[in-house]
Amino acid sequence: MPAEVTAALVAGGALRVAGPHAPSTVKRRLASWSTLHRWRGIEGPFAAPALRAAVRLAVRAAARPRRRKSKRAVTRDILDRLLATCRSDRLADARDRALLLIAFGSGGRRRSELAALRVEQLSDEAPIAVDSDDPQSPRLPCMTIALGRTKTAGADDDSRVLLVGPPVDALRLWLARAGIAKGAVFRALDQWQGMGERALTPQAVNLVLKRRCVLAGLDPQDYSAHGLRSGYLTEAARSGVPLPEAMQQSQHRSVQQAASYYNDSERRQGKAARLAV
Numbered sequence: 001m002p003a004e005v006t007a008a009l010v011a012g013g014a015l016r017v018a019g020p021h022a023p024s025t026v027k028r029r030l031a032s033w034s035t036l037h038r039w040r041g042i043e044g045p046f047a048a049p050a051l052r053a054a055v056r057l058a059v060r061a062a063a064r065p066r067r068r069k070s071k072r073a074v075t076r077d078i079l080d081r082l083l084a085t086c087r088s089d090r091l092a093d094a095r096d097r098a099l100l101l102i103a104f105g106s107g108g109r110r111r112s113e114l115a116a117l118r119v120e121q122l123s124d125e126a127p128i129a130v131d132s133d134d135p136q137s138p139r140l141p142c143m144t145i146a147l148g149r150t151k152t153a154g155a156d157d158d159s160r161v162l163l164v165g166p167p168v169d170a171l172r173l174w175l176a177r178a179g180i181a182k183g184a185v186f187r188a189l190d191q192w193q194g195m196g197e198r199a200l201t202p203q204a205v206n207l208v209l210k211r212r213c214v215l216a217g218l219d220p221q222d223y224s225a226h227g228l229r230s231g232y233l234t235e236a237a238r239s240g241v242p243l244p245e246a247m248q249q250s251q252h253r254s255v256q257q258a259a260s261y262y263n264d265s266e267r268r269q270g271k272a273a274r275l276a277v
Helices: 003-011 023-039 049-061 076-083 091-105 111-116 166-178 202-215 226-238 243-250 255-269
Strands: 122-129 139-146 160-164 187-189 195-199
Touching: 023 049, 076 091, 076 202, 076 226, 091 111, 091 160, 091 166, 091 187, 091 202, 091 226, 111 202, 139 166, 160 166, 160 243, 226 243, 226 255, 243 255
Parallel strands: none
Antiparallel strands: 122 139, 139 160, 187 195
16 A cells, blocks of 8 residues: 555544555455345445455465464363452452363353353252262252353354353352342443443453453463463373364364364374474
């Protein structure tokens, strides 16, 4: 883009960043314009082969590498450090502890799914034995979450994930202390710990994680809410959980995407990158 055009767009408020947009941003905006055209009954050029080819070639030629949504994954050791900051009797600590454990334990739920979670989606299940072969084995509390509409599933899909153990305990404690019997599960709190009906926004979920990072002595720039999702799969790979089983919990539709976390974990644990050591 010519410099004078860039300057004019910035001055007019139509361009907020210098340099070319990320390929994902361009694709998202083209999709939005295409949807708007269809709503108005206009046949736009967005499905034209020439446009698709141009976008594909532009993405291939872009020097801008694709960045992870979270620089670092929130693996179990990082999660434990975040949970250690939630040990006071403050209502915010009870909420944030439940939020972090639910996000991780349910397969790495997206921040939009956490923000939209409602009590009506929760169902108590029979406790699960720690050792299924031992009749006297201790039992762990169990609960299911009906996900409903997500990024990859429609509202009529019967997608459910399990919660077992500490996440269930933390969630029940939060609901009891907050007196929540229906509606949004995770709600905004004011500075005096007052709570209303308003649910947390997806952005607020991200801010909760970053605030806990600061309290735990971690760099908040390295982590985002999506790090809980990538961290779950990374931890599953480290623990030897089969990929299909982990995907049932994370609800990933793309094997390629989910397998990338397993591949990263295997490379770190393998010998191939350590031959020079």
